[in-house]
Amino acid sequence: MTTPLAAVTDLKVHFPIKKGILARTVGYVYAVDGISFEIMPGETVGIVGESGCGKTTAGMAMVRLTPITSGSVHWKGTDMAAMNRSGLRALRREMQLIFQDPYSSLNPRMTVRQILSDPMDVHDRFTGRQRKARIDFLLDTVGLSPGQADLYPHEFSGGQRQRIGIARALALDPTLIIGDEPVSALDVSIQAQIINLLKRLKRDFNLSLIIISHDLAVVEYICDRIIVMYLGKIVEAADYASLYKDPKHPYTKTLMSAIPVPDPARRTRRIILKGDVPSPINPPGGCRFHTRCPDRMDICDKQEPAMQRFSDGHTAACHLYNNTDADLSHATPTHVSTPTKGDNP
Amino acid sequence: MGTAVDKNSSEPVLSIDNLKTHFFSRKGVARAVDGVSFDLTPGEVTGIVGESGCGKSVTALSVMGLVPNPPGRVVDGRILFHGKNLLDLDITALRKIRGAGIAMIFQEPMSSLNPVYTIGNQISEMFRLHKGYDKKQALAAAVDMLERVQIPSPHKRVNEYPHQLSGGMRQRAMIAMAMSCDPEILIADEPTTALDVTVQAQILDLMHRLKDDFSTAIQLITHDLGVIAEMADQVVVMYAGQVVEQARTRELFQHTLHPYTRGLLASIPVLGHRTRGMDEDLVEIKGMIPSLHDLPAGCRFSNRCPEVMDTCKTRLPDLTDMGSGHQVRCWLHTKGGSA
Incomplete structure (x- = not known):
């Protein structure tokens, strides 16, 4: 079995809440509270969930842009916590980010050429003569023309700016790109262009992608495997087809039914949840979804459900499946930890 | 949806007729809304779809008399509310109608x-x-x-x-x-765009219920065709300041006529499509939305249209009725195009 590109094990990120002039810690935001997953080389993983579920924090913790409270992130088998500054720096070349807002993520005072040169300067790559060719190649790859290299970000539309952001992420030949809501700020017709571009890049450069999004439909289009998060926990993880055909967790089912389908003939009764997502400062005990769950049982507010394994690497954490024929080995990480037939490439 | 109101029997509560709202700046005139007409009917949801800069919000602001002036001004057209042209009213009379007669909610509640x-x-x-x-x-x-x-x-x-x-x-x-104040018209400008999907479902459900209870006419402005399919009784599709297609919701989705509307529908990722083996790649609409200062001559969609003809590049088609209230602005469907 190949080593995963990145392995996240029992990752927790808690942010202290400080109050008063002494800045005493009065509580914590349990942004990410014990999640485990792996990403294989060339794989595309989607992390979906609503605001405050910890999806962005999980992504930021993977590149160490936010300090980790406990747990570990292994990059190609090496614990990132054990790496020194230069080790981390080399690693950041391999992990790149694409942000949601193409307006605030590009420096307005820099030309496209400078924006793309910046990472190459930092890492001392593609110097001298190679530089121009590299920039031309990058712009061409993302569907812009090399002639546009000396323009400033404000001279581009939103979709084009997102293309510049993608070119910047590609500048150093990364292995993994993390996209935090890469298409949600874009118009519908432009969104499709960027989704297709990401899919093409993934194929052409054999990239691994992590797409963080609130939009299950977008994630289904791009990703091989989907992780659903709720209040800092993974509630379900499966490959895209299995998740769509056979969602296990009531939250996943609700999320799927809540998405309006662009077909008036298919107006179905949606599952309408009561209330809002509880605060991650004071998450409910037991299963975190029990306050809104349509299938709630007595056990749900008392005991936290364990991650249960179904066929094809499909996992879900829900008490509904306590007495089913699911293999009850406590699955951590949520992806492949024991080699089975279908998982070996 | 089981709305009790029959579309034929009820008079429109609001008629927008050839509305033109332009913005004047040093760069020139931006024709943000350029000859838009549609009606709102009591107890019905009229969905206005389009992308940024298509004029959907400016249309709503024009109805409310909230277009920032300068630079914006309604230069032509009529907005008839119970037969009274809102554009002729002074600020006091308009204030009485705002809130009590026509109310508006916005995208960002905060x-x-x-x-x-x-x-x-x-x-x-x-x-x-x-x-x-x-x-x-x-x-x-x-x-x-x-x-x-x-x-x-x-x-x-x-x-x-x-x-x-x-x-x-x-x-x-x-x-x-x-x-x-029990308004007759509720204008909702992207009311759920800033919300999570599960909360969006709650709000849409609520709007549905209120519409039936109060038989309000709702003008729902959104970029989300999913929300439109679920909520709207009739749909107005806008592009670059103009209505390009308008029909009853089912008719629009089943017999889509305008290449832009077709492109929009094909470009949204639909949950389950990939799993069911439908279109592995999304259909793209090429290029980008034109600047209002630099519109293509002829049909405004002509520079992105996959079915563009010679006529399209020089002559702007009229909004043509194709029967049963389905209107489209396209030379493919308007006589005199291919000749």
Whole structure:
């Protein structure tokens, strides 16, 4: 079995809440509270969930842009916590980010050429003569023309700016790109262009992608495997087809039914949840979804459900499946930890 | 959807007729809304779809008389509310209609609520202003409204400030405020775009219920064709300041005529399509939305249209009725195009 590109094990990120002039810690935001997953080389993983579920924090913790409270992130088998500054720096070349807002993520005072040169300067790559060719190649790859290299970000539309952001992420030949809501700020017709571009890049450069999004439909289009998060926990993880055909967790089912389908003939009764997502400062005990769950049982507010394994690497954490024929080995990480037939490439 | 109101029997409560709202700046004239016409019917949802800069929000602001002037100005057309042209009214008369006759809710509830007043204070202002209630009556009415929009423990919430409410709750409070004077028309500008999907489902459900209860005419502005399919009775598709297609919702989705509408529908990722083996790649609409200062000659979609013909590049097609109220602005369907 190949080593995963990145392995996240029992990752927790808690942010202290400080109050008063002494800045005493009065509580914590349990942004990410014990999640485990792996990403294989060339794989595309989607992390979906609503605001405050910890999806962005999980992504930021993977590149160490936010300090980790406990747990570990292994990059190609090496614990990132054990790496020194230069080790981390080399690693950041391999992990790149694409942000949601193409307006605030590009420096307005820099030309496209400078924006793309910046990472190459930092890492001392593609110097001298190679530089121009590299920039031309990058712009061409993302569907812009090399002639546009000396323009400033404000001279581009939103979709084009997102293309510049993608070119910047590609500048150093990364292995993994993390996209935090890469298409949600874009118009519908432009969104499709960027989704297709990401899919093409993934194929052409054999990239691994992590797409963080609130939009299950977008994630289904791009990703091989989907992780659903709720209040800092993974509630379900499966490959895209299995998740769509056979969602296990009531939250996943609700999320799927809540998405309006662009077909008036298919107006179905949606599952309408009561209330809002509880605060991650004071998450409910037991299963975190029990306050809104349509299938709630007595056990749900008392005991936290364990991650249960179904066929094809499909996992879900829900008490509904306590007495089913699911293999009850406590699955951590949520992806492949024991080699089975279908998982070996 | 089982709406009791029959579309043929009821008179439109609002008719927008050849509305033109232009913005004047040093760069030139931006024709943000350029000859838009449609009707709102009581108890019906009229969906206005389009991408940024298509003029969907400016149309709504024109109806409310809220177009920032300068630089914007309604230069032509009529907005008939019960036969009265809103564009002829002075500010006092218009104020009476705003809130009581036509109410509006916005995308970002946090920036449209006043952060220094309690929710109760802001809702009761509506009752005091438009219905002449005293303070006590108005507050009781506000609690009542919060209950109608299903805010839990309304007696407590009425004394809270906007920042103490969640996003979904704030949007409910906005809706409570908008509906408080029982308006005949509710204009909702991207009301659920800033909300999570599960909360969006709640808000859409609520709007549905209120529409049936009050038989309000709702103008729902959105970029989300999924929301349109679920909510709207009729749909108006806008592109670069003009209506390009208009029809009853089912008709529009089943017999889509305009290449732009077809492109939009094909470009949205639909949950389950990939799993069911449908289109592995999304259909793209090439290029980008043209700047209003630099519109293509002829049909405004001509530079992105996959079915562009020679005529399209030079002559702008008229909005043509294809029967049963299905209108389209395209030379493929308008006589005189291919000749």
